[in-house]
Amino acid sequence: MAESSVKGKKSLLKSSLLVGSMTMLSRVLGLARDVVIAQGFGAGASADAFFVAFKIPNFLRRLFAEGAFAQAFVPVLSEYRTKGSLAAVKELVNQVAGTLGLVLIVLTALAILGAPLLAILFAPGFYMHDAAKFALTVDMLRITFPYLMLISLTAFAGSILNSYDRFLVPAFTPVLLNLSLIGSVFWLQPWLDTPVMALAWGVLIAGVSQLLLQLPFLVGLGLLPNPKVGFRDEGVQRIMRLMLPAIFGVSVSQINLLLDTVLASFLKTGSVSWLYFSDRLVELPLGVFGIAIATVILPSLSRKHSEQSADAFAKTLDWAVRMVLLIGLPAALALWLLAEPLIISLFKYGAMEERDVVMTAFSLRAYSLGLLAFMLIKVLAPGYFSRQDTKTPVTIGIKAMVANMVLNLLLIYPMQHAGLALATSLSAFANAAMLLRGLLREEIFRWQEGWSRFAFQLLAANMIMAVFLLYLTPSTDQWLDWVVWDRALNLGGLCIGGAGLYLMMLWCMGLRISDLRH
Numbered sequence: 001m002a003e004s005s006v007k008g009k010k011s012l013l014k015s016s017l018l019v020g021s022m023t024m025l026s027r028v029l030g031l032a033r034d035v036v037i038a039q040g041f042g043a044g045a046s047a048d049a050f051f052v053a054f055k056i057p058n059f060l061r062r063l064f065a066e067g068a069f070a071q072a073f074v075p076v077l078s079e080y081r082t083k084g085s086l087a088a089v090k091e092l093v094n095q096v097a098g099t100l101g102l103v104l105i106v107l108t109a110l111a112i113l114g115a116p117l118l119a120i121l122f123a124p125g126f127y128m129h130d131a132a133k134f135a136l137t138v139d140m141l142r143i144t145f146p147y148l149m150l151i152s153l154t155a156f157a158g159s160i161l162n163s164y165d166r167f168l169v170p171a172f173t174p175v176l177l178n179l180s181l182i183g184s185v186f187w188l189q190p191w192l193d194t195p196v197m198a199l200a201w202g203v204l205i206a207g208v209s210q211l212l213l214q215l216p217f218l219v220g221l222g223l224l225p226n227p228k229v230g231f232r233d234e235g236v237q238r239i240m241r242l243m244l245p246a247i248f249g250v251s252v253s254q255i256n257l258l259l260d261t262v263l264a265s266f267l268k269t270g271s272v273s274w275l276y277f278s279d280r281l282v283e284l285p286l287g288v289f290g291i292a293i294a295t296v297i298l299p300s301l302s303r304k305h306s307e308q309s310a311d312a313f314a315k316t317l318d319w320a321v322r323m324v325l326l327i328g329l330p331a332a333l334a335l336w337l338l339a340e341p342l343i344i345s346l347f348k349y350g351a352m353e354e355r356d357v358v359m360t361a362f363s364l365r366a367y368s369l370g371l372l373a374f375m376l377i378k379v380l381a382p383g384y385f386s387r388q389d390t391k392t393p394v395t396i397g398i399k400a401m402v403a404n405m406v407l408n409l410l411l412i413y414p415m416q417h418a419g420l421a422l423a424t425s426l427s428a429f430a431n432a433a434m435l436l437r438g439l440l441r442e443e444i445f446r447w448q449e450g451w452s453r454f455a456f457q458l459l460a461a462n463m464i465m466a467v468f469l470l471y472l473t474p475s476t477d478q479w480l481d482w483v484v485w486d487r488a489l490n491l492g493g494l495c496i497g498g499a500g501l502y503l504m505m506l507w508c509m510g511l512r513i514s515d516l517r518h
Contacts, residue, residue, distance in 0.1 A: 019292035022171035027284045029178035031346055034280050036185050037199065038347040045133045046196040048265075048272045052123045053140035054203055055261055055276075057148040061155070069100075069152070070159050071298070071385035072242035076235055077163050078302035090223060093160060095233040097225030100156055104149040111145045118145075123272075125265030140200040150207030157214035160223055163299050169217050171292070173210045180206035242385070245394035260420040263408055270356060271417040277347055278364035278421065282371055285331035290375030293320050294382055301386035310444075313386075317439070318448040320379040325454075328372040329462050330502050335368035337469045338494065344479045345487040354480065362418035370425025376432040383439050392438055400431035450515075461505035465498050472497070 041047040073096065080089045111118060119137045120127045126134040158170030184202030189195045218224040230236050264271040297320050304313040335342070339361040348357055384393045404427035411419030439445035473494060479487060 019167050019171040019295050022168065023174070023288045023292050026172075026174040026178060027287050029175055029182070030280065031284065033178045033181045034277065035346055035349065036182055038277065038352045039349045041196060045130065045269060046136065048269065049126070049133050049136040050140055050196050050199050051272055051276045052119070052126070052137050052261065052265070053144050053200060056118060056122050056141060057145045057151075057203075060148050061151045069239075069243055070155060071381070072239045072390070073156070073159050074163055074298050075302040075305070075386050075388050076239050076242070077160065078299055079306050080235065081163065082303060082306040086222070092233075092235040093223050094226050094228045095230035095236050096239065097153075097156065098227035098229040099231055099233075099236050101153065101227055102229050104152055108146050108149045111148075112142050115141045115145070122262060123265040124262065125267075129266075130269075136194070136196070139194075140197060143197070143200040144203045147203050147207040150204075150211050154207070154210045154214055157211070157218055160221070161214070161217055162295060164221055165299065166217060166221070167296060169214060171295070173213055176209045176213065177203070177206040180209065238388075242388055242390050245390040259404065259408065260417075260424060263412060263420055264417050267412075267417055270359065274356065274359045274417055275363050275421060277343065277360045278367050281335060281342055281346075281364055282367040282374070285327065285335075285371060286374050286378075289327045289331070290324060290378040293323050293375075294378040297379060298382040298386055301382055305387050314444065314446040315448060317379070317383050317445045321376065321445075322454060324372070324375045324379055325458060328375045329458060330465055330499070332368045332371040333462055333466055334469065334495070334498060335371065336365050337466065338473065338491070339364045339368070340476045341473060341479050341487075341491055341494070344476070345484075345491045348480070349484070357476075357480075359417065362415075363421040366415075366418045366421035366425060368425075369422065370428040373425065373428035373432045377428060377435065380432060380435040380439065380445075383444055384435070387444070393435065396431060396434040396438070399434065400427045403427045403430050454511075457506055457509045457511050460509060461502050464505050465502040468501050469494060469498050 037047065037050075041050070077089065077092065080092050115138045119134060119141055123134070123137060126137055154173060158173065161167070161170050181199060181202040184198040184205070188201055189198035192198055215224065260275055261272055264275055297316055300316055301313060304316065340357060343357050343360050343364065347360070348354070381393055384390065404423050407423030407426055408420055411423050413419070415422060436445065474490065479490075482490070
C-alpha cells in the first residue's frame with residue numbers, strides 16, 4: 001500500500017508538471033496576445049467593449065464548462081469507470097453529450113437574440129453613459145457568444161480525457177485561442193471596417209479549432225459520443241443535481257471578477273481594461289500552477305473516494321496545499337514587487353499610456369494579495385466535489401460572494417478600480433478559509449508530518465527573494481526610458497535570478513524533490 005501511494009504521488013507530481021508546462025505555454029502566448037491587443041487598442045473604448053464582449057462567454061465557460069460541469073461530471077464518470085463497464089461509461093458519455101449539446105444550442109440562440117440585454121446586465125455603465133461603446137459591445141457579443149457552446153463541448157471532451165489521465169491535449173487546447181486572437185489581429189483586422197471586430201471573429205475561430213482538436217483523442221479511447229438527449233438518465237440527473245450548486249461553489253472567484261467588471265463600467269474610461277490587464281498577470285501563476293494541480297487531483301480524489309481510501313485522500317489534499325504554498329507565495333510576492341516592470345515590459349507600447357501603467361499597477365498589487373487564496377480555492381474545492389458534496393461549497397461560496405459585494409461598496413469610492421480588486425482578494429481569503437475549516441472539521445483533510453519545517457523553509461526563502469528583488473529592481477522611470485530589449489533582458493534577469501535564489505535557498509535548507517513526492 002505504501003509503495004502504491006508513493007507511485008501515486010509521483011504520478012500526481014509528473015502530471016502536474018505536464019499540465020503546468022502546457023499551461024505555461026498557453027499563458028505566455030496569452031501575454032503575447034495581450035501585448036498585441038494593448039499595442040493595437042490600448043485601454044480605450046474599443047478595448048473596453050471587446051473585453052466585456054469576451055468576458056461574458058468566457059465567464060460562463062469558466063462557470064459552467066470548466067467549473068461546475070467538470071466538478072460534477074468527473075466524479076460521476078470516475079465512479080462509472082471504477083465500478084461499471086466500458087459500455088456503461090460510453091452510455092453515460094452519449095447521454096451527457098446529447099443533453100449538454102441541446103442546452104447549449106438553446107442558450108446560444110437566446111443569447112444572440114438577447115445580446116443587448118446581456119450587455120446591459122454585464123456593463124450597465126456603457127448603456128447609460130456611452131451609446132457607441134454599448135453598440136460595439138452588442139455587435140461583438142453576437143459573434144463571441146457561440147464560443148461558450150464550442151468551448152463547453154471542448155471542456156466536456158477534456159474532462160473525459162482527464163478522467164483517463166490523458167492530460168496533455170486538454171492542457172494544450174487553450175494555446176489555440178491565443179494563436180487565433182494573435183492571428184486575427186495581424187491577418188483579419190486589415191479587412192474589416194471596424195478593426196476591433198477582428199478579435200471577436202478570432203474568438204469564434206478559436207472555439208471551432210479547440211473542439212476539433214479533442215475529437216481524434218476521444219476516438220482513440222473509444223469514447224467519441226453518439227449524442228442522445230437524456231434528461232431522465234440516472235447519470236445525467238446526478239450530474240445536474242451536483243452541477244447546480246457547484247456553479248457557485250467552484251466559481252465564486254470568477255463571479256467576483258465579473259462583478260468587478262460590472263462596477264468598473266461606471267468608473268472612468270480605462271477601468272475595465274486596467275482590471276483586465278492586471279487580472280491577466282495574476283492568471284499566469286494561477287493557471288499554470290493552481291489550475292494545473294486542481295486538474296490532476298480531481299480525478300485522483302474521485303477514484304480514492306470511490307475506493308474508500310480516506311488516508312490516501314487526505315494525503316493527496318495535503319500534497320496539493322503544500323504545492324500551492326510552494327509556488328503561490330513567491331509568485332504573489334513577485335507580482336507585488338515587480339508590478340510596474342511587468343506592466344511596462346509587456347504592455348507599454350503603442351496606444352497604452354504611462355497613466356495606464358500606474359492604474360494597472362494599483363489593481364495588480366490588489367489582486368496579487370489574493371493570488372494564494374485563489375489557488376487554495378482551486379485545490380480545496382475538489383475535496384468536496386470529488387466526494388459529490390456540492391451543498392457545503394455552495395453555502396461557503398454564497399457567503400464569500402456577499403462579502404465581496406459589501407467590500408466592493410466600501411472600497412470602490414476611496415480606491416476606485418483598485419478597490420474592486422482588493423475586495424475580490426479579501427473575499428477569496430474568506431472563501432478559502434471556510435473551505436479549509438470544513439475539511440478539517442470533517443477530518444477529510446488532515447495535516448501530515450513536516451509542516452513546521454516546511455513553513456520555516458518557505459518563510460526564509462521568500463524573505464531572501466524579496467530582498468533580492470527590492471534592491472536590484474531599477475526605478476520605474478528607467479523602465480519607461482528603456483527600449484523593448486532592455487526591458488526584456490532586465491525583467492528576465494530579475495525573474496530568473498529571483499526564482500533561482502528562491503530554489504537555492506529551499507535546497508540549502510534541506511528541501512528536496514523527493515519531499516514533494518511523499
